[in-house]
Amino acid sequence: xxxxxxxxxxxxxxxxxxxxxxxxxxxxxxxxxxxxxxxxxxxxxxxxxxxxxxxxxxxxxxxxxxxxxxxxxxxxxxxxxxxxxxxxxxxxxxxxxxxxxxxxxxxxxxxxxxxxxxxxxxxxxxxxxxxxxxxxxxxxxxxxxxxxxxxxxxxxxxxxxxxxxxxxxxxxxxxxxxxxxxxxxxxxxxxxxxxxxxxxxxxxxxxxxxxxxxxxxxxxxxxxxxxxxxxxxxxxxxxxxxxxxxxxxxxxxxxxxxxxxxxxxxxxxxxxxxxxxxxxxxxxxxxxxxxxxxxxxxxxxxxxxxxxxxxxxxxxxxxxxxxxxxxxxxxxxxxxxxxxxxxxxxxxxxxxxxxxxxxxxxxxxxxxxxxxxxxxxxxxxxxxxxxxxxxxxxxxxxxxxxxxxxxxxxxxxxxxxxxxxxxxxxxxxxxxxxxxxxxxxxxxxxxxxxxxxxxxxxxxxxxxxxxxxxxxxxxxxxxxxxxxxxxxxxxxxxxxxxxxxxxxxxxxxxxxxxxxxxxxxxxxxxxxxxxxxxxxxxxxxxxxxxxxxxxxxxxxx
Amino acid sequence: xxxxxxxxxxxxxxxxxxxxxxxxxxxxxxxxxxxxxxxxxxxxxxxxxxxxxxxxxxxxxxxxxxxxxxxxxxxxxxxxxxxxxxxxxxxxxxxxxxxxxxxxxxxxxxxxxxxxxxxxxxxxxxxxxxxxxxxxxxxxxxxxxxxxxxxxx
Numbered sequence: 056x057x058x059x060x061x062x063x064x065x066x067x068x069x070x071x072x073x074x075x076x077x078x079x080x081x082x083x084x085x086x087x088x089x090x091x092x093x094x095x096x097x098x099x100x101x102x103x104x105x106x107x108x109x110x111x112x113x114x115x116x117x118x119x120x121x122x123x124x125x126x127x128x129x130x131x132x133x134x135x136x137x138x139x140x141x142x143x144x145x146x147x148x149x150x151x152x153x154x155x156x157x158x159x160x161x162x163x164x165x166x167x168x169x170x171x172x173x174x175x176x177x178x179x180x181x182x183x184x185x186x187x188x189x190x191x192x193x194x195x196x197x198x199x200x201x202x203x204x205x206x207x208x209x210x211x212x213x214x215x216x217x218x219x220x221x222x223x224x225x226x227x228x229x230x231x232x233x234x235x236x237x238x239x240x241x242x243x244x245x246x247x248x249x250x251x252x253x254x255x256x257x258x259x260x261x262x263x264x265x266x267x268x269x270x271x272x273x274x275x276x277x278x279x280x281x282x283x284x285x286x287x288x289x290x291x292x293x294x295x296x297x298x299x300x301x302x303x304x305x306x307x308x309x310x311x312x313x314x315x316x317x318x319x320x321x322x323x324x325x326x327x328x329x330x331x332x333x334x335x336x337x338x339x340x341x342x343x344x345x346x347x348x349x350x351x352x353x354x355x356x357x358x359x360x361x362x363x364x365x366x367x368x369x370x371x372x373x374x375x376x377x378x379x380x381x382x383x384x385x386x387x388x389x390x391x392x393x394x395x396x397x398x399x400x401x402x403x404x405x406x407x408x409x410x411x412x413x414x415x416x417x418x419x420x421x422x423x424x425x426x427x428x429x430x431x432x433x434x435x436x437x438x439x440x441x442x443x444x445x446x447x448x449x450x451x452x453x454x455x456x457x458x459x460x461x462x463x464x465x466x467x468x469x470x471x472x473x474x475x476x477x478x479x480x481x482x483x484x485x486x487x488x489x490x491x492x493x494x495x496x497x498x499x500x501x502x503x504x505x506x507x508x509x510x511x512x513x514x515x516x517x518x519x520x521x522x523x524x525x526x527x528x529x530x531x532x533x534x535x536x537x538x539x540x541x542x543x544x545x546x547x548x549x550x551x552x553x554x555x556x557x558x559x560x561x562x563x564x565x566x567x568x569x570x571x572x573x574x575x576x577x578x579x580x581x582x583x584x585x586x587x588x589x590x591x592x593x594x595x596x597x598x599x600x601x602x603x604x605x606x607x608x609x610x611x612x
Numbered sequence: 613x614x615x616x617x618x619x620x621x622x623x624x625x626x627x628x629x630x631x632x633x634x635x636x637x638x639x640x641x642x643x644x645x646x647x648x649x650x651x652x653x654x655x656x657x658x659x660x661x662x663x664x665x666x667x668x669x670x671x672x673x674x675x676x677x678x679x680x681x682x683x684x685x686x687x688x689x690x691x692x693x694x695x696x697x698x699x700x701x702x703x704x705x706x707x708x709x710x711x712x713x714x715x716x717x718x719x720x721x722x723x724x725x726x727x728x729x730x731x732x733x734x735x736x737x738x739x740x741x742x743x744x745x746x747x748x749x750x751x752x753x754x755x756x757x758x759x760x761x762x763x764x765x
Contacts, residue, residue: 132704139707148725149715153708157715169704190691197657199729254731262726265715389655394691399699417701 116323120351121331122287123279126294127272128304129248129312130173136247136271137164137207144310148264156269158202163397168416170245170271171214173303175403175424177273178215178243180297180431185421187403189214191245191395196388199263200250208246208274210392214401215243220277221433222293223451224285233447238290239278248272273304279318283351284344291315291340296432296454308339317347320364321354329354329364334378336370346371350378435460443467443474452482458496459486465503472510480510484524488531500533509538519598522547549596553605556597560605563589574610582606644670 132142140153155162178185190212193205218240223233250268252261275294281287295313298304306313320331334350337343349371354364369378404410406422436450439460445453453460463481467474485506489499509530513523522542529541542548564571567588573581582603589602649660660666712725721728 134702134704134706134708139702139705140709141706147712149712149727150725151709152712152715154711154715155708157718159715159718165702166699167704168701171701195655199727252729253726256731259731260721260723261729261731262723263729264726389651391655396692396694399692399694399697401699416703417698419701 118321118355119324120282120319120321120354121279121328122281122283122347122351123318123331124277124281124287124290125316125318126275126277126291127248127314127316128177128275128294128298128306130170130271130273131302131304132167132169132173132271134167134169135269136167136170136245138162138269139165140269142270143266146266149266151266152268156202156265158204164207164395166398166401167271168419171401171403171419172424173271173301174214174243174245174273175419175421176301176428177275177298177303178218179421179425179428180301181215181218181220181240181243181275183215183218183240183243185215185403186212187405187408187421188212188400189403190400191398192392193395194390194392196390198249198252199261200252200265200268202250202265202268206247206249207395207398209244211394212400213242213244214403216241218243220290220293220297222286222289223447224289225448233451236286238280238286241276241278243276244274246272246274284347287315287317287347288340288344291343292455293432295340300429300432300435302429311338314338315343317343317350319347319350319354321351321358329358330366332364332366332378333368334371335368335381342371342373345373345376346378349376353378443478445475445478449478449482452486453478456486456489456496462496462499462503466507466510469504469507470510470514472507472514476514477510480506484527488527501527501530505530505538512538512542516549516598518542518547518549519596522549522596547596549598553601556593556601557605557609559592559597560589560602560609563592564606564609571610644673 129142130136134140135142135153135156138153138155140156141151143151153162155164175185189209191207192210194208194210195205197204219237220240221235221237223235226232226234248267248270250263250265252263254261277290281290291313295306295308298306298313304312308314315337317334317337318331319334320329322329332350332354334346337346350369357364365380368381370381371378403419403421405420409418409420432454436447436454439445439450439453440447453463459481462485463477466477466481470477485499485501488494488501489496506527509523509526512518512526513520518526526538526541526547529536529545530538536544563585567585570581570585570588574585585606586599586602589606590597590599593602644666649666652658653660660669716722716725716727719727
């Protein structure tokens with residue numbers, strides 16, 4: 056959009072016509088405090104993009120992708136951010152709407168204490184600096200599901216800023232190595248959610264349900280420190296776990312309690328950043344990773360064939376697995392931010408600044424909230440490693456699967472088997488079955504007690520490990536039998552009686568004199584063959600180590 | 613929109629001294645061009661229907677520009693006269709809602725307890741074009757007002 060610069064009011068003020076000033080402000084030599092010469096402004100009409108699109112030869116240099124995430128998490132509270140109507144996922148349309156939510160004249164916002172506490176708690180968990188004074192702004196745009204025509208948010212002075220989030224990604228060819236990374240958090244702000252629109256293209260109308268309008272959101276703005284879909288997925292998963300551990304949000308992406316928008320651009324390392332596109336409409340972590348990777352590749356392909364990237368908003372089509380343009384952003388959207396005139400600044404205190412003799416309901420003490428912080432996922436994982444000697448990768452998996460940690464801990468409680476053994480069974484066998492049939496832990500036909508019993512049998516050497524796998528498969532069928540029952544019914548017990556085992560070994564040796572000869576000749580593989588024959592004779596119910604002992608004793612008599 | 617067309621015709625000769633603006637202020641940018649008007653109309657959904665409206669706007673801007681005469685170096689801007697008031701914190705109880713019937717009465721059109729709105733955003737004409745009637749969904753013009761929210765199921 057070509058328009059001459061027009062500075063309204065003092066230089067550097069926020070109310071200058073935003074989108075137009077973008078390219079201008081970044082021009083070198085333009086100091087912040089200077090009053091721009093109007094004639095000079097008007098001559099630089101065309102807004103230059105931050106980088107000039109060069110004709111790039113294919114495979115010239117390496118590409119680096121820059122991904123920034125904006126995450127909106129619905130605060131888990133009884134009532135909305137600025138009104139007393141209920142927060143509930145499924146309810147009759149427009150039944151959870153107050154006069155303020157419907158933006159009727161004469162209504163005013165009243166801040167919900169719980170939402171502020173949730174924001175402070177989240178900020179502390181993400182290592183942010185909590186601003187003792189934050190303010191609310193209005194962000195204006197027109198859309199039918201925003202009845203007021205503006206959204207109350209905290210653009211200039213958010214409640215928390217400058218934090219970080221630690222996460223880990225698997226690297227290496229075998230994906231076995233866990234690397235720890237950090238993403239910086241720019242700010243966390245409180246804002247209102249909008250209503251829901253249902254588009255009825257057939258009748259050329261949109262149906263509006265305001266139940267969600269006014270629900271408190273935490274917007275977490277991350278710095279563009281990420282470089283691929285996998286990192287983004289790991290960050291979002293970690294944030295989900297943290298929010299759920301804190302109880303500040305249920306962070307369920309499928310129910311829209313956690314929404315992620317990604318800003319993606321590519322550039323050659325060392326050169327200025329490229330034009331970015333925004334990808335919206337991502338409602339699962341898997342799609343988030345896919346969409347980001349697709350978009351990065353699309354941009355690289357586009358630039359390598361001499362095309363240009365448009366600063367646009369795109370949507371992810373999960374069926375096609377690609378991003379599609381949603382609408383043109385027409386340069387930058389001008390939201391005309393202004394301070395919310397109906398809300399004084401939000402002042403928070405800590406133990407040193409807490410005023411005396413004030414109603415405790417009316418003040419929020421940051422230190423008090425810090426003391427109430429529950430155990431964060433990273434601490435839980437560390438404890439698992441320390442307590443049970445697990446590998447870090449294992450603790451990551453235990454926490455990443457919903458309900459798996461609880462399952463694991465329940466099995467540990469009821470079995471005498473070693474934790475590492477339990478972990479191996481839970482993470483490999485149990486999880487493997489779940490994934491194969493696409494079940495969640497809560498849908499598992501095998502209970503922690505059942506697995507615990509099985510592992511006890513194994514530990515007592517009542518059964519061999521291959522039999523144990525067999526029994527597990529039987530348990531998975533969910534026919535109500537316990538492990539012990541299955542073992543006795545199918546006569547799967549390990550042959551413990553040494554005399555009987557010796558008999559079998561002797562019998563096998565007599566039946567296969569050739570193999571015995573091979574062993575005596577010194578053929579190393581022959582002994583294994585003999586062991587295998589004995590095992591077959593025992594129907595896999597003998598400990599191979601024991602068999603080997605007996606055979607060796609007998610052979611070298 | 614003939615008034616606007618006339619106004620445009622008067623504006624065309626470039627280099628013409630700002631005939632209809634107020635006295636030039638220290639910032640020197642009292643002129644408001646057609647592009648700015650279009651931008652403002654789109655953002656605020658107001659209608660600068662006549663040249664007088666634009667003149668009034670320019671006068672208002674010049675009036676506000678007189679604030680520059682005050683030296684505000686090192687002074688924190690005051691955003692609200694409420695700035696030293698206490699922000700009241702409400703406890704998280706459910707106290708409102710359940711008035712769908714009442715609220716829906718405010719709406720011109722209602723379908724099964726949903727408010728009915730036109731599809732997406734209606735585009736504004738370019739300056740000088742005819743104002744179209746409310747379009748149906750089959751003609752989503754490219755230059756609609758950018759809207760924030762995604763089509764949801």
